[in-house]
Amino acid sequence: MGKLTGAVRGTDTADTADTADTATAGAAAGDGAAGGEPGELVLDLAEMPTRQVNAALRALPDGARARLVNPAGRHNLAVGLSRAVRVTVAGPAGYYVGGLGEAAEVTVDGPVGWGAGENLMSGTVRVRGAASQSAAASAHGGLVVVEGDASLRAGISLKGGRLAVAGDVGRYCAFLAQAGTILVGGDAGDALGDSLYEAVIYVAGRVRGLGTDARISDLTDADVAAVRALAAQAGFDHVDPENVTRVASARQLYHFDTAHHGAY
């Protein structure tokens, strides 16, 4: 790996300065000229391969900030981060942005490809645009926010994380979701909650159709509180917590039964 060619300025900790050793051409400190803020590490993806970008991000200390410019839909950006850093992707990102992350806050100013925030453990992935398929797939913890629409299978296999989509979600949202919470600010497509386990879905708009073993259930005070908190954290002011549809598992398919053959 090559050395940083430009000086890192505006940093105020020795730890941050150490990141210079892991960065390469294309890295610079934000001073406004490169689109970053003071103290923010700016990485120009037009000049850096993904491996060096992620290595530089992993080397950041807790509390550090970074901005990835010219992402051009690059896959696997900011994956596997394990520190409380803030990363902004200034443009579209490809597959798995912010995936397998812990503690980090990743924001994408643009649309994203498949699996945004997949297998997230903690922290946040925020998409200021639309998300393609399988957003927040298998997320164990943390929060994935999609400020636009999300395509098919959003929240598939969810394992305790939270997903908030401001707009609509496509078919099979929450397919096989095991635990966690999904809030849909718009409409939900067909087969919502198919084969759900213990995850819970709240839909502010219309539910086009339920999947196998999913059912609409009563909204409790605890649900309203949960939706209010999640909407507030996601920044959704168009969601009325007391006027959402709650979808959960009917728990009729948890065990083998001959009578279920036609159910799936």
Add this chain to the structure above:
Amino acid sequence: MPHPDTIDGPNPWPADKRYPPHHTFGPPVIAEIRERAELGRYPIRGWGARRAVPDFDDLLLLTASASRYPLEGYRERCDTRTVLGARRAARPVVLDIPITIAGMSFGSLSAPAKEALGRAASLVGTSTTTGDGGMTPEERSASTTLVYQCLPSRYGFNPVDLRAADAVEIVLGQGAKPGGGGMLLGQKVGARVAGMRTLPEGVDQRSASRHPDWTGPDDLKIKIEEIREVTDWQVPVYVKIGATRVDHDVRLAVAAGADVVVVDGMQGGTGATQDAFIEHTGIPTLAAVRLAAEALADLRLTGDVGLIISGGVRTGADVAKALALGADAVSLGVAPLVALGCNAPTYRRLAARTDGAGGSGGPGDEPAAAFAGVEVDVTTEYAALGTAAGHCTHCHTGRCPVGVTTQDDELAARLDPELGAHRVANYLRALAMETAMLARACGKSDVHRLEPEDLVALTVEAAAMAGVPLAGTDWIPGR
């Protein structure tokens, strides 16, 4: 052939000999139809295919004579060292023997069984593999080299364990059920298993057959890159396939960036799968290894991309033949379980230890005398399951009488991890010695120098599948 009764009087043959056996509707088929009619479900069981298919027993090694010089069997060195994943990973997997332990989950197996396999693998310098449900701390600490599986279910999958792994295996399928997802019936989904898998306790777990966040080889390439990024390109990435369209699948796995391709033939085992899947899908390991090896050769990647073969490997002769056909290593599942005590009529209740040996975390490779105890007969427990020692494939019930495939605390306690590790390590060493012995006899100073030219087939079918000549001829059917 006996005949039915005639007008001349009763047939002298006993009733069960009076007619020839019905091939299409024989007694086993009749029993299965009756079972389906009675219970309205299909059979589920453990292990791999019962049916006879061409296998490594149908091949013979052409050891040395006048045209080849053998190495001294007990004097000259024959290397068994095996390196996997050196193409891209900073830390390739380096094994002392080309025999690894396949992925089997904690859940399907008991915690002592997983720990024993890890210890055994470490004792003989090879790797073991996690399974559906994630990595347990006991398994990680017991295993010097641990391969971490990334399965469609993603149960328990997390970046901490991912970075703690020595290799990552992305599982697309397995030989017992290519195209099918995992299965763990409710009786084995106890509190710990359920917690690791984020499932309700006691649920009949039927997990996904497709990964949740990618489809197809182009996506897989991106997924592999993600795994590499998260592991900082340190460890190899394996791709495991169930053997069906092997040529295509190996090529696609390689194109996606696999460092190692694991091909699991139809004899490969399972903890619980529908019998129809086990017996009627996929292709035999013998055919799979040849197809995979030829695909890599055609891509000029033999040796660069590793090939691990699994599914019905039992002996050092099997290992030698698999290596000769082009595998870099083999992977075993059922056989190490048998070494642990699976299907034994007894388990050993160890005498209390007073010598300070043993205890959790110890090395476990102790003399057999350290494992003195009383053999406890469990034949009645097999009978209660409707089976018998030597015939049991009832892993799915969770009532394993010898503590291997159970989550019941009392049953699991019947398997001592150190004794289990001792047995499995003995078994793996014996296989490695057999492999090297046969390689020496073929004139090879390294088991990886065995080659197809060292093999002939006993049957036309095996010759065609393995791509080696029928014994006594130079005929390879189809070539």
